[in-house]
Amino acid sequence: MFVEQNVPLQPLNSFGIAARAATLVRVRNENDVKAVLADASLAGQPKFVLGGGSNIVLTGDVKSLVLKAEVLGRRVVRETERHVIVEAGAGENWHDFVTWTLDHNLPGLENLALIPGTVGASPVQNIGAYGVELQDRFDSLDGIDLATGELFSLNAAQCGFGYRDSVFKHPPAIPSQSGYAPPSMGLGGRTLILRVRFALPKAWKPVLGYLDIERRMQEEGVLNPSARQIYDWIVAIRRAKLPDPAVIxxxxxxxxxxxxxxxxxxxxxxxxxxxxxxxxxxxxxxxxxxxxxxxxxxxxxxxxxxxxxxxxxxxxxxxxxxxxxxxxxxxxxxxxxxxxxxxxxxxxxxxxxxxxx
Structure with missing residues (x-):
């Protein structure tokens, strides 16, 4: 575990907002989290998980302990009758991971190309674009409880996916004065996602229907585009419409x-x-x-x-x-x-x- 003090966050958020973290720990594996929880000076601090910083607005310095998710790794886990299950560490760049799947002839994520952020943030937001949401390709994930240090895995149903929503965006229930709290699956602020697995279909079919994609099909005279063609089109469309965070x-x-x-x-x-x-x-x-x-x-x-x-x-x-x-x-x-x-x-x-x- 490596602890940093008074860390500038401007390079770590895509908006480029100037702010600082009082304390930051870079998490490369679950042992780093367990070390935090074993440290008397860190364990009791409120914690904030930071991924790629592409979906946050910093309104001031962050007083909570910042856990920078940097777990790496990409691999094919197993195959089922209908899917190939692939896994990526939470700190992997999302677009680079999508590119890696196509480079390994594993289509299914091409409609989600060039979405900024990390793999670990993708289920939190249930990212989506051009007719595909993360939940459509999700298999399971591994996380660690920031209060207890316990490791756990969740399937799609347990993640409670909705439109740009999941259990990771909702806080746990707070016990009432009577000691009763309504059931809650909220994991916001309590979980650090370590790895995410995706089920990529063996019987792949293109997801079309959006006007921008249909225009590309007509312009290039392609009626049955490949996954790589869809990927290339969506990268070009997004670059034409959206500013590069490295520039703006x-x-x-x-x-x-x-x-x-x-x-x-x-x-x-x-x-x-x-x-x-x-x-x-x-x-x-x-x-x-x-x-x-x-x-x-x-x-x-x-x-x-x-x-x-x-x-x-x-x-x-x-x-x-x-x-x-x-x-x-x-x-x-x-x-x-x-x-x-x-x-x-x-x-x-x-x-x-x-x-x-």
Whole structure:
């Protein structure tokens, strides 16, 4: 275990917000966590798990003990009749892992290419893009309890996946004064994910249907694209639409796409016929949050050094760079103004995706 003090977090968050961690421990395996829990000066401190830093907004210095997840490794675990099970350490870069699977002729994750962050963060957020969510390819994960040091494994049902949601985003139940607490599977703030396993289908079929992908198919005259072609297309599409965090600090999509009833959607269409919407399997309608924000005139607008990206209104960016970066306060002031504007026009409350620290 290697303990660092007063650590700059600006290089460790994709928004490039300047902040510091009072204490940081780099976790390369479960023994590092157990060493933390065995250390009298560290064990009782509140703990914050940091992965790739691509889905957080830092609003100040972090007083909690920061556990930087850096568990590495990629391997094929086993095969079943229908799937190949592959595993990656929580500290592996997500996009690099997706590329590795395709390099080993293991398709299934190509629609999730170029999503920023680490493998360990992927089940927390139940990441998704272009018709595929992590839960569609998830097998199981290994984690460690930050209170007891116990190792455990969870399957998909135990992870409680929802739209950009999981048990890792909800705190455990707090006992009431009567000593009774309602059942809770919340693991937020109590778990560090060590490794994640994915079930990649042997009978692979492309997941298509999104307009951007259909355009690529028409432009290139490809009716039955391979996994590698889909991967290449999605990488190109995302690079054209989204800023590179290495160039312009950002946390990717800042708001979740809201879902509404068909009746609510028809009401919005009656007022705004061009609203971008997608029918869901459960009968609800998903609206494009970026379109709603753009319709309210926010694209390119700025609060301090936090701004709405001019090419994609769903992304908030750091216009100050590393020398004069946006503050977490500026980012959240801008986000709240956008939420108010969208609610006043459409009656819809946008929910942020990043974790605010």
């Amino acid at each position: 600090g950002n946390a990717g999509s800042f708001f979740k796409n809201p879902t509404v009833t068909p009746e609510q959607c028809q009401d919005i269409i009656g007022r705004d016929p061009k609203v971008v919407h997608y029918p869901m399997a459960d009968g609800s309608i998903k609206l494009a949050a970026g379109w709603l924000i753009d319709a309210c005139g926010w694209k390119g607008k700025q609060v301090g050094n936090a701004a709405v990206y001019e090419k994609q209104a769903l992304v908030l960016v750091n216009r100050g760079g590393l020398e004069n970066p946006a503050t977490g306060g500026e980012v959240m002031t801008l986000a709240k103004a956008i939420q108010t504007s969208v609610y006043e026009r459409f009656g819809i409350r946008l929910e942020p995706e990043p974790v605010v620290v």
